[in-house]
Amino acid sequence: NAGVTQTPKFQVLKTGQSMTLQCAQDMNHEYMSWYRQDPGMGLRLIHYSVGAGITDQGEVPNGYNVSRSTTEDFPLRLLSAAPSQTSVYFCASSYGPEQDTQYFGPGTRLTVL
Amino acid sequence: ILNVEQSPQSLHVQEGDSTNFTCSFPSSNFYALHWYRWETAKSPEALFVMTLNGDEKKKGRISATLNTKEGYSYLYIKGSQPEDSATYLCASPLYSNYQLIWGAGTKLIIKP
Secondary structure (H helix, E strand, O other), X not given: OOOEEEEOXXXXXXXXXXXXXXXXXXXXXXXXXXXXXXXXXXXEEEEEEEEOOEEEEOOOOXXXXXXXXXXXXXXXXXXXXXXXXXXXXEEEEEOOOOOOOOEEOOOXXXXXX | OOOOEXXXXXXXXXXXXXXXXXXXXXXXXXXXXXXXXXXXXXXXXXEEEEOOOOOEEEEOXXXXXXXXXXXXXXXEEOOOOXXXXXXXXXXXXXXXXXXXXXXXXXXXXXXX
């Protein structure tokens, strides 16, 4: 079992560039989510999905898009990168969002210059 | 309390000592409380998910209690070891049943 995988592990972008952070899980989890983690702050939810074809916004969705065409994959797209998006991004999955253990990917460290 | 709050922000503990820290959350509309351990350069790993008032859970030297009526949970570590050094996060679904809200964490440093 690979669990939750994320690519890339590190990325440097210039302001205005776009890119997609990949996330995949092989545990047949319905719920998937994207978080960003900034120093001194808790994990903040960007977008989440309760199943294939269903996505919704979290606490900090601006500047990001997601899609969920399959149960396994949940990519996060940065539309036009800004320095404020410099952060560590974590993808997580679980059977459900409330009472079920969240399994995290290894994270992507993104720097926007 | 309108958010998930953790205290203290950081904690230095001598190896062998026991310690505890707190997660506070709104007591109304409680659904669940999660504890995770996050080591540097790794990703968060689950410790406990607690749902019932008075719940006590234990994993090795780590245990947690839950008081949903007053809105707090304690995480205890008995006989701290260097490998316990990590940031401990708690989270709860506050605003909807689809979003976990996370505390900022307690960073635990064990001094040998």
